[in-house]
Amino acid sequence: MFFVETIDVAGLGNRSYLAGGTQTAVVVDPPRDIDRVIAAAARRGVRISHVVETHVHNDYVTGGLELARLVGAAYLVPAAARVSYGHIPVHDGDRHEIDTTAGLSLRALATPGHTPHHTSYALEENGTAVAVFSGGSLLIGTVGRPDLVEPRLTEDLARAQHASAHRLAAELPDGAAVLPTHGFGSFCSASQATGGATTIGEEKTSNEALTLDVDTFVTRLLAGLDDVPAYYTHMGPANAAGPAPVDLSPLTVADAEEIAARLAAGEWVVDLRSRVAFAEGHVAGSFNFEAEGQLATYLAWLIPWGKPVTLLAESAGQLAAAQRELVRVGIDRPAAAATGEPSRWARAGEVLASFPRATFADLAEHSGNGLVVLDVRRDSERAAGHVEGSVHIPLHTLQGRLHEVPEGQVWVHCAGGMRAAIAASLLDAAGRDVVAVDDGFDSADRAGLTVRTH
Structure with a gap:
């Protein structure tokens, strides 16, 4: 018997896996906060x-190197990946025994496309493939995007994605x-997953790479590729160099004077509370990135890389969770x-800033x-209507x-409210008169506001 346990990294739209038998297990594409993985194995x-990597990741810092070191595991990385630390290079067709008592092994399948060196791993039970850890190759209803490595390689990698998907479909049983x-929300995906689980057989009938x-x-x-988060530029090099161990110890506590000094120095002060609470009252100059939203993705995307950031949270738990996401x-x-x-975050005598929220009906x-109506959605979203x-x-x-936002009161919107709240906080900090439209874009249709392109 074997098990596969999914370790969701919801904020980044990714999944890692722990799979094994009764005695030993393998971890695939672990997140940086490896204590979750260790706890799952202990349970x-x-x-x-x-510990295996399907590829050198572009969207997050891996915990694989540190996990392998801590638990004494073999660290498997595709042979063609250029990394500067000790590992076991994996070639197409390599097999590694995972749990001999359960008859479990991994078979490496070269599946270039998401990256040139991308490798999938078939989990085999007594020689029969029961699952495939497909990384950024064959996804649920789509594939991993091929444009994150080098623009000149994008079309070739897109063609490789098609071939890799067909290889998996041809070599693995329909029930795998x-x-x-x-x-699952990651910008490494060419489009979003259409469900939570799938098999090779199901993908043969629904995935465009196979139909x-x-x-x-x-x-x-290529026509459907969207914007690439700016922080991706830093992820690949960090993973190739070998990420440092994580430090999740409590942060230095800042009082109101220090918060004001950091704002005056041009540092980022990020309020993690809900967009409703932030709009009602916040430290002037602070930015709002909700802890319950896609915090890591959007904060890492927008902040100038390496700029000091101070976090303001409603509770120690919210702060600790945000710290974990950001690493x-x-x-x-x-x-x-x-x-x-x-x-408590504003100096004595300072008045908290605020701005109104509204709906599309308003x-x-x-x-x-x-x-002024400001649309902060991505190009692909606006193309469908505005x-x-x-x-x-x-x-x-x-x-x-x-400086491109016209003069006047700015009503800012996105598709659901979260990004509009971030934008409103940026505008508010710049001294603009702003209203955050906290509403779903479908409501703009009902209010008769939209022009539909198609």
């Missing part, structure tokens, strides 16, 4: 004998579970932190009053383009 009563790393000819597939894949993308030790109420009532007369500046470019 199962198994020893981690192998497909267990990808990406596709379209290569030319049509490549054309559609996954290489923001290791925020400069300082504070918890509690915003009144916007419809106020349209024509000279207000609010008539709106200005379009995607959120990830806004900080450097604030």
Whole structure:
């Protein structure tokens, strides 16, 4: 008998896996905060004998090197990956025994496309493949994007993705579970996953990589590629060099004077509370990245890399969870932190800043009053439809383009409210009169505000 336990990294839209038998197990594409993985193995009563990487990751910092060191496991990395630390290079067709008593082994399958060196691993029970850890190759209803390595390689890698998907479909049984790393919100996915579980057989009937000819597939894949988070530039090199161990110890506590000094120095002060609480009252100049949103993705995307950041949280638990999320993308030790109420974060006599929230119905009532409507969605979202007369500046470019926002009161919106709240906080910190539209974009349709492109 074997087991596969999924370790969700929801904030980044990824999954890692612990799989094994009664005695030993393998970990596939572990997150940086490896204590979760070690705890899962302890609950199962198994020893981690192998840690494997499907590829050098572009969207998060791996915990594989440190995990293998701590537990004494063999560390398997694709042979063609250029890394600067000790590991066992994996070649196509290599087999590694995972749990001999359960008849479990891993078979490496070269599946280039997401990266040139990408490798999938078939989990075999007594010689029969029961699952495949497909990393960024074959995902649920899609594939990993091929444009993260080198622009000149993108089309070739897209064609390789098609071939790799067909290889997995041809060599593995229809009943084999497909267990990808990406596709659950990660920007490493060419599109979002269409469900929570799948098999080779199901993908044969639903995945365009397996239902379209290569030319049509490549054309559609390349046309659908979206923006790449800026922090991805730093992930590959960090993973190739060998990430340092994680330090999740409590952060230095900042009082109101220190928070003010850090703001004055041009550092980032990030309020992790809900967008509702932030709008009602916050330290002037601070930015709002909700702890319950895609904190790591958007903070790492927007912040100038390496700039000191101070975290403000409503509780110690919220702060610790945020700290854990941020180490996954290489923001290791925020400069300082504070918890509690915003009144405690402002100096005596300072008035908390605030701004109103609204709906698209409210916007419809106020349209024509000279207000500015700012759409901070990505290009691909706007292409499907937009609010008539709106200005379009995607959120990830806004900080450097604030001067492009026309004069007047700014009503800022996205698709659901989270990104609009971030944008509103950036505008508010810059001294603009802002209203955050905290509403789903479907409501703009109902309010008669949208122009649909298709």
